[in-house]
Amino acid sequence: MKKVLWIFAVLLFGCAGELRAQTARFNFSLAAQSVGSGWVNVPGDPSTGVRSGTSNGITVSSVATANWAPLAGTGAAFDNIGSAGGTFFSPSTVTLNHWFQYSSPAGYNELVPQLQVSGLIKDSVYTLKMTASSTSTRNTNPTRYTVVGRTVFGYIDINTHNNTALGATFNNVLPDENGMIKIYVNTLPTTQIADISGLQITMGRTNPPPIVQITSPDDNDVLDDEHPLVINATASETGGTISKVMFYIGDTTKIGESTTAPYSAKNLVSRKLQANSNENIL
Numbered sequence: 001m002k003k004v005l006w007i008f009a010v011l012l013f014g015c016a017g018e019l020r021a022q023t024a025r026f027n028f029s030l031a032a033q034s035v036g037s038g039w040v041n042v043p044g045d046p047s048t049g050v051r052s053g054t055s056n057g058i059t060v061s062s063v064a065t066a067n068w069a070p071l072a073g074t075g076a077a078f079d080n081i082g083s084a085g086g087t088f089f090s091p092s093t094v095t096l097n098h099w100f101q102y103s104s105p106a107g108y109n110e111l112v113p114q115l116q117v118s119g120l121i122k123d124s125v126y127t128l129k130m131t132a133s134s135t136s137t138r139n140t141n142p143t144r145y146t147v148v149g150r151t152v153f154g155y156i157d158i159n160t161h162n163n164t165a166l167g168a169t170f171n172n173v174l175p176d177e178n179g180m181i182k183i184y185v186n187t188l189p190t191t192q193i194a195d196i197s198g199l200q201i202t203m204g205r206t207n208p209p210p211i212v213q214i215t216s217p218d219d220n221d222v223l224d225d226e227h228p229l230v231i232n233a234t235a236s237e238t239g240g241t242i243s244k245v246m247f248y249i250g251d252t253t254k255i256g257e258s259t260t261a262p263y264s265a266k267n268l269v270s271r272k273l274q275a276n277s278n279e280n281i282l
Helices: none
Strands: 002-004 010-016 023-029 040-043 052-055 058-061 098-102 115-118 126-131 143-148 156-158 168-173 181-186 193-196 198-203 211-216 222-224 229-236 242-249 253-258 263-267 279-281
Touching: 023 052, 023 058, 023 098, 040 052, 058 198, 098 181, 126 181, 143 168, 143 193, 156 168, 181 193, 229 242, 229 253
Parallel strands: 023 040
Antiparallel strands: 002 222, 002 279, 010 242, 023 198, 052 058, 058 115, 098 193, 115 181, 126 168, 126 198, 143 156, 143 181, 211 229, 229 263, 242 253, 253 263
């Protein structure tokens, strides 16, 4: 007896090889803070002095005092004003404090970046993530983030007022010829405050997920019920390597894995697939 087996029930998962990346994490505050493991706190008011911090060979600096538009009587830094329980960065304490710019003087100006990242490899690319949180009634959404390396990336607007989960992510940013990236934190004509609480910089290209495809058997193939079912697949990864391909029936039943191309798995108990047969042929 032979059966028509429908192969749609087989799922494949490609596992890309691990890519090592250099990561630096900074959080910004008025007074010195203990944030958590892996984070470098950069304290001080950027409108009264140049502030900087270094993590894993990467340095972030507030550039110049004139590049920050302070609130009269307050400055450009404030602590313990963020919403509790932030999830964009871990730990949540990263977004409790912030540096900020106030009112229309804080609008975008190509010549006036708020932060400068240095110590980067000029021929590598980086992923930059940033966010902020403020419960201040002066904070009207959104804050506009822009990054500039060898090219100007399109801005990303984030609603930072009472923010707990949102953040901006810039992928595959190439530093300028000096190994630097500029960051802009700006208001819009309709907003009062633009702020930043945390910044993460990771070296390495952000790639699409691996592409995995079954090559045989095809849907509706007629297979001998008395012999094991062999499933073959191809897998490819942009910018990395495939460490293995795993084969599943449905979501949870694993029938094998393969670490070398061409990738294949053998279903030793073919009756597992019979439940998915829609037709019998005598």
